[in-house]
Amino acid sequence: MDGAPETRASLILRLHDRDDLDAWQEFSEIYHPLVFRLARSKGFQHSDALDVAQEVLLRVAGAVERWEPDPEKGTFRGWLYRIARNLMIDFLERGRRSPLCDADHLIEMQVDPSSLESRTFDLAFQRQVFLWAADRIRPAFQEPTWQAFWQTAVVGESVAVVAEELDMSVGAVYIARTRVMQKLRTEVQRVIQDVECREVPA
Amino acid sequence: MSTNHCDQQLLDRVLSDQSEHPDSADVIAHLSHCTACQERLDLLAADSSWWECTREYLSEETEATLAGPSPPHTLILPVLAESTPPPPLAIDEYLDPPSHPEMLGRVGKYDVEREIGRGGMSIVLRGFDSELNRPVAIKLLAPHLASSGIARQRFIREARAAAAVVHDHVITIHGIETESKLPAIVMPLIAGPSLHGHVERHGTVDPIDIARIGIQIAAGLSAAHAQGLVHRDIKPANILLENGLSRVQITDFGLARAAHDANLTQTSVITGTPHFMSPEQAEGDTIDHRSDLFSLGSVLYFMATGQLPFTGTTTMGVLRKVYKATPTRIRELNPLIPQRLESVIDKLMEKSPDDRFETASELRQYLSDYLAHLQQPTARKPPRRLLTSAIRDRRRKWVLGSLAIVIGLLAVLFASRTGTQPKSAVERPTARPVIPDIDASLPTFAELGVVSSQSIDQELAQVTTEVNALEQRPPLPETPSNFPQEVSQLAAALSALEESRIAETDSTFYIEVQSINAALQQLEQTIPQPSPGF
Ligand SMILES: Nc1ncnc2c1ncn2[C@@H]1O[C@H](COP(=O)(O)OP(=O)(O)OP(=O)(O)O)[C@@H](O)[C@H]1O
Ligand SMILES: [Mg+2]
Ligand SMILES: [Zn+2]
Numbered sequence: 001m002d003g004a005p006e007t008r009a010s011l012i013l014r015l016h017d018r019d020d021l022d023a024w025q026e027f028s029e030i031y032h033p034l035v036f037r038l039a040r041s042k043g044f045q046h047s048d049a050l051d052v053a054q055e056v057l058l059r060v061a062g063a064v065e066r067w068e069p070d071p072e073k074g075t076f077r078g079w080l081y082r083i084a085r086n087l088m089i090d091f092l093e094r095g096r097r098s099p100l101c102d103a104d105h106l107i108e109m110q111v112d113p114s115s116l117e118s119r120t121f122d123l124a125f126q127r128q129v130f131l132w133a134a135d136r137i138r139p140a141f142q143e144p145t146w147q148a149f150w151q152t153a154v155v156g157e158s159v160a161v162v163a164e165e166l167d168m169s170v171g172a173v174y175i176a177r178t179r180v181m182q183k184l185r186t187e188v189q190r191v192i193q194d195v196e197c198r199e200v201p202a
Numbered sequence: 203m204s205t206n207h208c209d210q211q212l213l214d215r216v217l218s219d220q221s222e223h224p225d226s227a228d229v230i231a232h233l234s235h236c237t238a239c240q241e242r243l244d245l246l247a248a249d250s251s252w253w254e255c256t257r258e259y260l261s262e263e264t265e266a267t268l269a270g271p272s273p274p275h276t277l278i279l280p281v282l283a284e285s286t287p288p289p290p291l292a293i294d295e296y297l298d299p300p301s302h303p304e305m306l307g308r309v310g311k312y313d314v315e316r317e318i319g320r321g322g323m324s325i326v327l328r329g330f331d332s333e334l335n336r337p338v339a340i341k342l343l344a345p346h347l348a349s350s351g352i353a354r355q356r357f358i359r360e361a362r363a364a365a366a367v368v369h370d371h372v373i374t375i376h377g378i379e380t381e382s383k384l385p386a387i388v389m390p391l392i393a394g395p396s397l398h399g400h401v402e403r404h405g406t407v408d409p410i411d412i413a414r415i416g417i418q419i420a421a422g423l424s425a426a427h428a429q430g431l432v433h434r435d436i437k438p439a440n441i442l443l444e445n446g447l448s449r450v451q452i453t454d455f456g457l458a459r460a461a462h463d464a465n466l467t468q469t470s471v472i473t474g475t476p477h478f479m480s481p482e483q484a485e486g487d488t489i490d491h492r493s494d495l496f497s498l499g500s501v502l503y504f505m506a507t508g509q510l511p512f513t514g515t516t517t518m519g520v521l522r523k524v525y526k527a528t529p530t531r532i533r534e535l536n537p538l539i540p541q542r543l544e545s546v547i548d549k550l551m552e553k554s555p556d557d558r559f560e561t562a563s564e565l566r567q568y569l570s571d572y573l574a575h576l577q578q579p580t581a582r583k584p585p586r587r588l589l590t591s592a593i594r595d596r597r598r599k600w601v602l603g604s605l606a607i608v609i610g611l612l613a614v615l616f617a618s619r620t621g622t623q624p625k626s627a628v629e630r631p632t633a634r635p636v637i638p639d640i641d642a643s644l645p646t647f648a649e650l651g652v653v654s655s656q657s658i659d660q661e662l663a664q665v666t667t668e669v670n671a672l673e674q675r676p677p678l679p680e681t682p683s684n685f686p687q688e689v690s691q692l693a694a695a696l697s698a699l700e701e702s703r704i705a706e707t708d709s710t711f712y713i714e715v716q717s718i719n720a721a722l723q724q725l726e727q728t729i730p731q732p733s734p735g736f
Contacts, residue, residue, distance in 0.1 A: 058513050066405065090530050130259035153253060154260045159240075171233030174240050175216055178247035182217050184256065185248040 011191060012076050015064045024061075030191065032057055034128045035084050038121065042088060052091060056084045081121055126192065133187035141180060148173045149180035208232060208239050213246055293317055293325060296345060296383045309340050309386050310379040321439070323347055323457065328391060331376075337391040338376060342384040354385050360456035361387045363431055371422030373442065373451045392451060394443035397501070401438060406536055407505040409543050411447045413573040416502055416546075417566055422452045423498065424562035427491040431456060434489070436497035437478035438504055476520045477510045481553050484521040492555035495562060499550025506547065507535040525553075531592070542572060548590040557591065658712045662700070665719045669693045672722075692718075 014023035035056045039049035060080060138146060144166050151162040152173065163173045208216075208229060216229055233239055244253065297307025297314055306314040312329040318339065319326050327340040347353040358380055365375035379386040394400075397415070401407065407415070419441065426433060433440075433455050440454045480496035482489050503511045511529035514520040529551070532544045546568065552558050559565040571585040672689045699714060 055513065059509070062509065062513070086530070086534065126255065127259040130256065134260055150260075153256050156257060156261075169230055169234045171230035171235075174233050174243055175230065178217055178243050181244075181247040181252070181256065185252055 012064065015061075026191075028057060030128055030132050031060070031080065033131075034125055035080070037124060037128075038084055039088060044088070044091075048091065052084070052088055056080065056087055059083050059087065077122065077125055078118070081118065129188050129191050130184070133184055133191075137180070137183045137187055140183065144168065145176040146180065148176035152177050153181060206232075207236065208242075210246075213239070213243050216243070217247060293327070293342075296342065298382065309342070309382045309384075310377075310388075312338060312340055312388060314340065320344075329388070331388075339389045339391045340379075341387045341389065342382075343386070345384060348384045357385050357457065361385075363429075364426075364455035364457075367422075367426045367429060367431060367455065369422050369425040371418045371449075371451055372426060372455065373453045389453070392442040392444055394445065396439045397441040397443060397450065397505070398438035400443055400447070401505060401508060406508045406538075407447065409506075409538070409540055410573065410576050412502055412505050412539075412543060413569050413576060415441075415447060415450055415505070416498070417569045417573065418450050419452060419498055419501070420562045420566035420569060423491070423494050424566060426452075426455060427494070427562055432489065432491055433494045433497075434483070435478075436494050436501060437475060438501055439475075441501065476524070477512060478504075479521065479524055480555075481525045482555065484524040490555070491562065492558050492560075495550050495558050495565065496552075496555070498562075498565075499547050499558075502547045503529065503532060503551065506532050506539045506543070509535060511551065528592070540576075542584060542587065545588040545590050545593065546572070548592045549588050552591060658715070661712065661715050661719060665696060665715055665722060668719075668722050669696055 011023060011026060014020050015027055017023070032053050036049050036053040039052040040046070044052060060083060141149075147166055148162060148168065151157045151165070152159050159170055159173050159177075162168075163170045166173070168176070212229060216226070233243065248256075294307045297309060300307045301313060306316060306327075308314060309327070309329065311333065312331055315328045315330060315337075317325060318328050323344050325342045325344060327342065329338045329340045330336075331338050342348075343354065343357045347357075358378060361375060361378045364372075365378065368374070373389050373392070376388040376390065379388065395403070419436070423433065423436070433452065435454055435457065436452070440452060442451045442453055443449075444451065476484070478497045478500040480489065480493040482496075483493055500511050503509075507530075509530075512520050512523040512527060514523055532539050532547060533541070546565075550558055550565070559568070568585050571582070574582040575584040669689065669692060673686070673693060696718060699711070699718075
């Protein structure tokens, strides 16, 4: 298994254009929550985690022009992860922050892409892209269509039960859920090429 | 009811068409009972790994394993106040009519060819001096400021003061136009980009060039400071490059003040970028020449790392950091920066002006000595090390760290000698049975007075020998298994401490070496001695 899906270079490359506000919006919608959660998981308090996330994104924003897709140099997300790690350490070393975590713990955060930490971050990233994509496409569907998808594909109810609940035929539930799924996939694929979800640490 | 399976085309259409179509009733009916077509439709939308991922990632349980709910929505935009494009402005409106049709207009006796750039308070034009037959740069006070009489007067006054500074590294002022629609300063046209443009394009600058540019800026500042003129807005955009990095010139002396005063009469907005301001400027305190030294430190930081020392989305956010935060360590961002150069920058960027270099010329001298050393490492000795608060902080950490190691080790040894099982390194006992009272055995700072370099060297040599001996010691059955590890950590701490010695006679360094020595003495006594006969 050679590495997790990489962020599509195209989104990152679009960031080189500072006037491409759509790209910047997508970028912050996806990465801000991601880094925020990373910081929360390391014990940062809510407001500190917000600061960390903001600062990481600003750093990335400031330096993104120098980032080029190059497998030798590692992934964009790896780069982001390293920046996030260093900034969190920095935050703690500036003192008086979040008594729940300490810098030593963060220093142990492995930058090596095969480490469990990095893997977890990759999975968190994929999850974030799914959440983001689901948010974006939801307004395009009628509520029953969305529910047909959500109840069967996410909650795991059987199609028959959901059809009954929503007062739809089984065939209609299939059509509804696959339409949503297709759109979700297209949206996710704008950001990442392939997905994988096994090995989520228990 | 259809018994034929749906063909691929039909399924495609079902998926892509959001609207109903004539045969949809049939398709729905067929899909309601044909599991084969149900599966094909599912697969057509996305293969099985997508369905799995969707369930995995969108379901709530995942929240717990992959760390929690989302933050409130925040939009990060790359645009900082500085880079917001100024509103379009037809500049020719503010120029006198041109004397040649191909020109944009005229300012005083100068023909204007075109606009070069804009800043927070000015517009820079490329002009031509037909009397002397040379190109010039014409800096106009921005129209929104020129409407204030105070700002106009101030602009002219500061320009006159700046014109009085004659120095290789301060831009010459050819003249000041007061009669034109907008007041203007006429200067030589400098070819190169600004230092800001250079770093944006080429990234970090190497140590020799940083030192060289630092010397030039310090020399220019020193000339201005000698005339009682504080720049107030030292930043990369105000350092113009000529001929690559070989010669720099400082522009915009004192102009920030003109803009500041004008703004105070309207709003209290800060014009231009706040990133290079000093903490005392950020606080609105009174400032002196040492404020320029802080800003120069930030400029050097920017060259060394390619990053701004203080960032934030809002001007207030940046200023708060300027005032309070310690920037990310330079060598962490760029390990190629030597320690001494890092210390120079750290010292310039000390929050308290009293902790910085005293004058620009002291800095210039230091950097010149340092540059000589960089160029001829064997022939020229490096200048003395600088003591900065960053070094003090790190040193405190090393000393505490090495004491903790010794104390932990002593406790383990004590435990093993009294017969209790030695605990593993991980759960190092916190009981303190034989901890030597290290503090009590040390002289206080006052008692110490001035220490000779000789006694420091002796102490250091002794500690080093002892640590080395401990490292070399063959393991004895009674020695705890983590002993070698602990000793080598101690050795590392010691050499890190050694790196930070700032002078031959550095008394705080002396105290710290002694504290390690004292601990070592105690340690040696507790180590089991090889029995005679071996
Ligand atoms: N003498 C000069 N020769 C050539 N270009 C110049 C000269 N003086 C200024 N410039 C260029 O003109 C542009 C605008 O300069 P200006 O000083 O107005 O803005 P700034 O320094 O970016 O911001 P601020 O107004 O805060 O000083 C800059 O890109 C600068 O490099
Ligand atoms: Mg300027
Ligand atoms: Zn069928």
